[in-house]
Amino acid sequence: MKALPIAAAALGIAGMAALVGFFGFGEVLHSLAEIGTGGFAAICALHLLLTAVMGLAWRALLPGSKSWVAIWGRLVRDSSAELLPLSQVGGYVVGARAVAIVGVPGTVAAASTIVDVTLEFLAQLAYTALGLAWLIHLEPDTAAAGPLMLGLAVGIAAGAAFVLLQRRGYFLFDLIARALGQGWASKTAAGAAALHAALNEIYLRRGGVLLSFLLHFVCWIASAAEVWLALQLAGQPLPFATVVAIESLICAVRTAAFFVPNAVGVQEAAYVVLGATVGITPELALALSLLKRARDIALGLPTLAVWQAIESGRLLRRGGAGAQATAGEVASAPRD
Secondary structure, three states, X not given: OOHHHHHHHHHHHHHHHHHHHHHOHHHHHHHHHHHHHHHHHHHHHHHHHHHHHHHHHHHOOOOXXXXXXXXXXXXXXXXXXXXXXXXXXXXXHHHHHHHHOOOOOHHHHHHHHHHHHHHHHHHHHHHHHHHHHHHHHHOOOOOOHHHHHHHHHHHHHHHHHHHHHHHHOHHHHHHHHHHHHOXXXXXXXXXXXXXXXXXXXXXXXXXXXXXHHHHHHHHHHHHHHHHHHHHHHXXXXXXXHHHHHHHHHHHHHHHHXXXXXXXXXXXXXXXXXXXXXXXXXXXXXHHHHHHHHHHHHHHHHHHHHHHHHHHHHHHHHHHHHHHHHHHHHHHHOOOO
């Protein structure tokens, strides 16, 4: 890790601890207890289902691949991004690697990851616009409307530029290939030209692109069900549309804070500030954020353990094959 992510993560952890300490550790723990282990298990199951659907959104860009490959890659991508000291881009690299080692060509893995991330971001912009419109409907005088509208406009411009870059920016594809490849893509792809061709091929399949976008948009909206359920169990229910409004804006804040590993501290502050606009107490807001982090740990640790076992097995097999080849060369060498 570089100095900036380390410093950002340290400040985020300190900020999260300060928020919990200020509003009371006991009160936050009480809010978590209200949700209960059964509620936590239900939230984990719902999130796992949504992850599978997001994997199918990726699968729509990979004709001929099996559904479980894309779902597995999505699990590894999200687990890496949330639990490992990586940026979001690092999570994308690990996810692409996960599908590449189970049979997807390296170029296709890289190109489909780029398109899938782009479509998910565009779907998030639509989700944020929907949430912002509903928040303004609920709170017409909210001071957050101006900055959020500006951020949404910047996001739309960035999304359009990224799509244009993929379609026309051939001269940068070599850099993208190296960034995603980390050594492995360069061995399985023909470089920038192959990546460019793979991207064009994906975008020409308009049905798959549209299906992927729609699945991502549905998943963004459905993801609010986790917090809606937690609020129901905690005894502070809110209408689902209101939860969508708050969750969409919190997700937008997390995206904007991409330079902070796992948005630690940023997510907690966003829950406290935005939750207050709809009557969520700070203690419960912090409990919701910590609940999400516990969910990521519960689902991410087993995923990363399996992924590491697969990688270790490949290294061992490669090492064994190398040792056998060396032994064969020694045995066949001429003797004096």
